[in-house]
Amino acid sequence: MTIKHNSTSNNSAAVSRRQFLKSSSGVALFIGASGLLPQLISCSNTQKVRKQFEKHSITAWVQITEDGQITIYNPAAEMGQGSMTSLPLIFAEEMDADWTQVNVAFSPQEADIYGGEGWAPGTKLMFTVGSRTTKSYYTTMRKAGAQARYVVLHSAATHWEVPIDELTTQESQVIHENTNRTISYGALVPFLALPETLPDFTGETLKSPEEFRLIGKAIPRTEIPSKVDGTAKFAIDIRLPDMVYGVLERGNLHGATPTLTNQSEILALPGVLKVVPFDYAIGVVAETLETALAAKKLLKIEWSEALASGYNSQEIYPRYEAIATETKRGKIVHEQGDVTRAQRSAEKGYTADFKNDYVCHAQLEPLNAVIQVAEDGKTADVWVGSQQGRDTKLGVPDILGVPPENVTIHLQYLGGGFGRRSMNDFVSECAVLAKAMAPKPLKLLWTREDDVTYGAFRPLSLQRLQVSTDATGKITSFSHCVVGDGGHLVASGARNDHYAIPNQLIEWREITHGVRLKHWRSVGHGPNKFAIEAMLDEIAFNQNTDPVALRRTLMAKSPRALATLEKVAEMAQWEAPSQEGRAKGVAFVEHGSLGTGICEISVDRNTGIIKVHNFWIALDAGTVVQPDNVKAQMEGGILMGMSSVLKEQITVVDGKVQQSNYHDYQLLRMLEIPDRVETTILPSTEHPEGVGETATPMVAGAIANAFLKLTGKRLRHLPFTPERVLAVLNG
Amino acid sequence: MPTYTLDINSETHTVDVAEGTSLLWVLREHLGLNGTKYGCGIAQCGTCTLHVDYRPMRACVIPVDTIADGQKITTIEGLSTNSDHPLQKAWVEAQAPQCGYCQPGQIMQAAALLAENPNPDRETIKRYMNGVLCRCGTYLRILEAIELAAGSNSKTT
Numbered sequence: 079m080t081i082k083h084n085s086t087s088n089n090s091a092a093v094s095r096r097q098f099l100k101s102s103s104g105v106a107l108f109i110g111a112s113g114l115l116p117q118l119i120s121c122s123n124t125q126k127v128r129k130q131f132e133k134h135s136i137t138a139w140v141q142i143t144e145d146g147q148i149t150i151y152n153p154a155a156e157m158g159q160g161s162m163t164s165l166p167l168i169f170a171e172e173m174d175a176d177w178t179q180v181n182v183a184f185s186p187q188e189a190d191i192y193g194g195e196g197w198a199p200g201t202k203l204m205f206t207v208g209s210r211t212t213k214s215y216y217t218t219m220r221k222a223g224a225q226a227r228y229v230v231l232h233s234a235a236t237h238w239e240v241p242i243d244e245l246t247t248q249e250s251q252v253i254h255e256n257t258n259r260t261i262s263y264g265a266l267v268p269f270l271a272l273p274e275t276l277p278d279f280t281g282e283t284l285k286s287p288e289e290f291r292l293i294g295k296a297i298p299r300t301e302i303p304s305k306v307d308g309t310a311k312f313a314i315d316i317r318l319p320d321m322v323y324g325v326l327e328r329g330n331l332h333g334a335t336p337t338l339t340n341q342s343e344i345l346a347l348p349g350v351l352k353v354v355p356f357d358y359a360i361g362v363v364a365e366t367l368e369t370a371l372a373a374k375k376l377l378k379i380e381w382s383e384a385l386a387s388g389y390n391s392q393e394i395y396p397r398y399e400a401i402a403t404e405t406k407r408g409k410i411v412h413e414q415g416d417v418t419r420a421q422r423s424a425e426k427g428y429t430a431d432f433k434n435d436y437v438c439h440a441q442l443e444p445l446n447a448v449i450q451v452a453e454d455g456k457t458a459d460v461w462v463g464s465q466q467g468r469d470t471k472l473g474v475p476d477i478l479g480v481p482p483e484n485v486t487i488h489l490q491y492l493g494g495g496f497g498r499r500s501m502n503d504f505v506s507e508c509a510v511l512a513k514a515m516a517p518k519p520l521k522l523l524w525t526r527e528d529d530v531t532y533g534a535f536r537p538l539s540l541q542r543l544q545v546s547t548d549a550t551g552k553i554t555s556f557s558h559c560v561v562g563d564g565g566h567l568v569a570s571g572a573r574n575d576h577y578a579i580p581n582q583l584i585e586w587r588e589i590t591h592g593v594r595l596k597h598w599r600s601v602g603h604g605p606n607k608f609a610i611e612a613m614l615d616e617i618a619f620n621q622n623t624d625p626v627a628l629r630r631t632l633m634a635k636s637p638r639a640l641a642t643l644e645k646v647a648e649m650a651q652w653e654a655p656s657q658e659g660r661a662k663g664v665a666f667v668e669h670g671s672l673g674t675g676i677c678e679i680s681v682d683r684n685t686g687i688i689k690v691h692n693f694w695i696a697l698d699a700g701t702v703v704q705p706d707n708v709k710a711q712m713e714g715g716i717l718m719g720m721s722s723v724l725k726e727q728i729t730v731v732d733g734k735v736q737q738s739n740y741h742d743y744q745l746l747r748m749l750e751i752p753d754r755v756e757t758t759i760l761p762s763t764e765h766p767e768g769v770g771e772t773a774t775p776m777v778a779g780a781i782a783n784a785f786l787k788l789t790g791k792r793l794r795h796l797p798f799t800p801e802r803v804l805a806v807l808n809g
Numbered sequence: 810m811p812t813y814t815l816d817i818n819s820e821t822h823t824v825d826v827a828e829g830t831s832l833l834w835v836l837r838e839h840l841g842l843n844g845t846k847y848g849c850g851i852a853q854c855g856t857c858t859l860h861v862d863y864r865p866m867r868a869c870v871i872p873v874d875t876i877a878d879g880q881k882i883t884t885i886e887g888l889s890t891n892s893d894h895p896l897q898k899a900w901v902e903a904q905a906p907q908c909g910y911c912q913p914g915q916i917m918q919a920a921a922l923l924a925e926n927p928n929p930d931r932e933t934i935k936r937y938m939n940g941v942l943c944r945c946g947t948y949l950r951i952l953e954a955i956e957l958a959a960g961s962n963s964k965t966t
Contacts, residue, residue, distance in 0.1 A: 298904060302905075306897045308845070312846075314846070315837075323838075368829075368831070368834050368838075443848075444847065526849040526850055706904055714945045717946025740851075740854050745944060748941075748951075751952075
C-alpha cells in the first residue's frame with residue numbers, strides 16, 4: 079500500500095477539517111483521494127482524526143452512523159443543475175447504499191482533497207463550470223463508493239469469519255447467503271475493520287450498467303423540498319449577530335475611477351459606519367441594509383473617463399465588418415485542409431455576417447457574500463454562493479494577507495450561476511469591507527441595478543462565415559472568422575467536429591472596448607452555433623435541399639451526432655408539414671453532449687413577435703445519471719436560450735451601460751413559453767458528458783432556420799427583437 | 810426610530826426601523842424571515858411575492874409604514890404548517906425548482922391564484938404567473954405543478 083503524503087498539510091487546515099467532523103457522530107470512513115488510504119475513525123475521537131489529517135492527504139466522502147444514516151459529501155456548487163443529487167448518487171450506487179438513508183452535505187472547500195480533475199495534468203480544482211461536474215467526478219465517485227463498499231464487506235467478513243467473496247450487498251445490507259445471514263451497514267459500524275489493501279476499482283470491478291439501481295433512474299433531487307418552503311439557504315439569507323452591511327456604487331462606465339465629493343456628508347448620516355474607496359467604486363458600510371442603500375443613493379461621485387468612453391455598441395458593427403474584411407488573418411483557432419485553395423476551385427461561394435449584442439446573466443439572486451474576519455485579522459469565514467474557482471478560497475487569503483488554510487468557505491446554494499458566479503469579484507469586495515470592519519461580520523449586497531449595470535457580459539461579436547460548394551453542391555470549405563473581445567469567450571463553439579467538411583478555418587480577430595466580459599451559459603457556443611447552423615440552412619435554402627438531409631450528409635462520419643438528428647426529426651415529424659402559419663427549424667450543438675433540436679414557430683407580421691410553439695430535442699449525453707434532471711436542464715436551457723435570442727440586449731452609449739434592471743433588461747416570462755419542450759435521451763453507456771449548456775445554443779439557429787422557411791427571410795442579428803424582425807420582414 | 814407591529818403568519822412581530830423601509834428588508838434583515846427573496850426592488854421580478862390580506866403583493870415596494878393595523882401578512886414560511894400545501898407537494902412532484910431562488914415567490918403567487926380560482930385553465934395560469942420571473946427557465950414545470958395542484962383541488966372539492 080502506498081501512502082501519499084500531503085506536503086501542504088498543516089495544523090490550521092487540520093483544525094478546519096476537524097471542526098467539520100466534530101459535529102457528526104458515528105464513524106467517518108476516509109478513503110484516500112487516489113483510493114490508497116482507508117481510515118476508520120470515530121468522529122468523536124477528534125485527536126485521532128486530527129492526527130490522520132496531519133499525516134495524510136485523505137478524503138472523507140462518507141460517514142456512516144449506527145442507525146444506518148449515511149452522509150455523502152458533494153464537492154460541487156449547487157446552482158440548480160443537480161450536483162447535490164448526482165454526485166452522491168454515483169457514490170451511493172457503487173457503495174450499494176440505501177438511498178432513502180442517504181443525507182447529502184457540501185464537502186469542505188479544500189481543493190487538494192475534494193478537487194476534481196483540473197484543467198492541466200495533475201491539478202485539482204473545485205470549480206463548477208463548463209458543465210463538467212458529472213463528467214469529471216464520475217470515475218472518482220464510483221471508485222470511492224466501491225471502496226467504501228469493500229470496507230463494509232471486509233468488515234462483515236471479519237465479523238462473521240467468512241470469506242469475503244461469499245458476501246453480497248443490497249441496499250445497505252451485507253448478505254451471506256450460505257448461512258442466510260444479513261447485517262445492515264449501520265449495524266456493522268461497531269465492527270468496521272480496515273483491509274490491508276484496497277483494490278483499485280476500475281472498469282470491470284465496478285458495477286455494470288444493468289446492475290444500476292440509482293444511476294439512470296427517476297430519483298427526486300435531494301434539495302428540492304427545501305426549495306419549496308423557503309428553508310433552502312442562499313448566501314443572501316445568512317444573518318449573524320452584529321452583522322453590518324456593505325454596498326458599492328460602481329457607476330455605469332466600466333473602468334472609470336471615482337472621486338467622492340461629499341464624503342463628510344455621507345459619514346454624517348446616522349447609521350453610516352464607513353466609506354471605503356475602491357479603484358472603480360465607492361463602498362459604504364452601515365448598520366442596516368436600508369441605511370447603506372440610502373447612503374449609496376446620496377453619494378456624489380465624479381467619474382473619470384475610461385477605455386470604454388466614446389464607445390457605442392450599436393454603431394460598432396461596421397468596424398467589425400472592416401476587421402473581418404482585412405486580409406491579415408487573426409489568431410488561428412483551428413485549421414484543417416486548405417480553405418483558400420478550396421475557395422478558388424469552388425463552384426459557388428456563400429458569405430454571411432452574423433452578429434450578436436451583449437447579454438447579461440441576470441441571475442435572480444443578486445451577487446452577495448457574508449464575511450467575518452477575526453479580530454486579529456488572521457482567519458476568516460466566508461459564506462457565499464460561488465461556482466468556486468481556480469483559487470478555492472476565492473481570493474480572500476490574498477486580500478487578508480493570510481495563508482489559504484486560514485480561510486474557511488461555507489458554500490451555500492446559488493440563486494443562479496450561469497457563469498457569473500465563477501467570477502468572484504463580489505467576494506473580493508466583501509473581503510475588503512469585512513477586513514475594514516473586523517471582527518464584525520459584513521454582508522455585501524449588489525442591488526439589481528449593480529448587477530445589470532456593472533455586469534460582466536457575454537461579448538458582442540461578429541461571425542463572418544464563408545462557405546464554398548462544389549459542382550454537386552457539396553460543402554468543400556468552411557471559414558469562420560470571429561471578431562470580438564475576450565478570446566475563448568467569443569471563439570468557443572466555432573469548431574465543427576461532427577460535420578465532415580474537408581477544409582476548415584476558424585480564426586479570432588481581437589478588438590477591445592473596456593466593457594466587462596464573462597462566460598455566459600454556453601459561452602461562445604451561443605453566437606457561433608447560431609452562425610454555423612443558420613449558414614447551413616441558408617445554403618440548403620439556396621440549393622433547395624432539406625436542412626435535415628444536408629446535415630445527414632455532413633454527419634455521415636459521426637454516428638452519435640447523426641443519431642440525435644434522426645431521432646429528433648422523428649419526434650418533430652419533420653417530414654410532415656406544419657399547420658398554416660408555422661414552420662420548423664433545426665439546429666445541432668455539441669457541448670460535451672451532442673444534441674439536435676427542432677423548433678416550431680410562427681411570426682406575427684404586424685408586431686414582429688416570434689412565437690415558439692414547440693421544441694423537440696434528442697440528446698446523447700453518454701451515461702445519464704439523473705434522466706429527469708437532464709430533461710429539466712434541456713427545458714431550462716431552451717427557455718434561457720429563447721430569452722436571450724428573442725429579448726435580451728445590453729447596449730452601451732459613450733461607454734455607459736444603458737440598462738439597469740428587469741424593466742429594461744427583459745427576460746422571458748410565463749406567457750412567452752412554448753407549449754412543450756420534449757427531450758429524448760438516447761441510450762448510452764459511454765462516459766457521462768455535460769448537459770447544462772447543450773440546449774441554449776440550439777435556440778438561435780433553430781428559430782432563424784424556421785423563420786427562413788416560413789418567410790424566406792434571414793435573421794442574422796441577435797436578439798431577434800420585434801423591431802429587428804419587422805425590419806427583416808419589410809426589408 | 811418608529812416601532813411597527815406586524816401580523817406575520819399569524820404571529821405578532823415588533824420592529825424598530827426607519828420610516829419607508831420596505832417590508833422586504835424588514836422581513837429578511839430584521840425578522841429573519843428569509844424565505845421571501847430580493848430580486849429587483851422595483852416590483853418587476855415577483856421574487857418577493859407574499860400575501861397581504863391574502864392578496865399577492867411585492868414586498869420590495871411596500872413601505873412598512875403603509876401596512877395598516879390588522880393587515881395579515883403571509884410569507885412562504887406561513888403558507889403551510891408542514892410544507893404540505895397542495896402547491897408545495899405538486900412542486901416537489903413536478904421537480905419544478907432548479908436554483909430555487911424564485912420559487913417561494915412563484916408558489917406564493919400561485920397560492921393566491923388557486924385561492925381565487927381553484928380550477929384555472931392554462932391561459933389563466935400563465936397570465937396570472939406572468940409577473941414572476943424564473944431565470945433557470947422552470948416555467949413549464951411550474952405550470953405543470955399548478956395544474957397538478959389544481960387537479961387535486963378539483964378531486965377534493
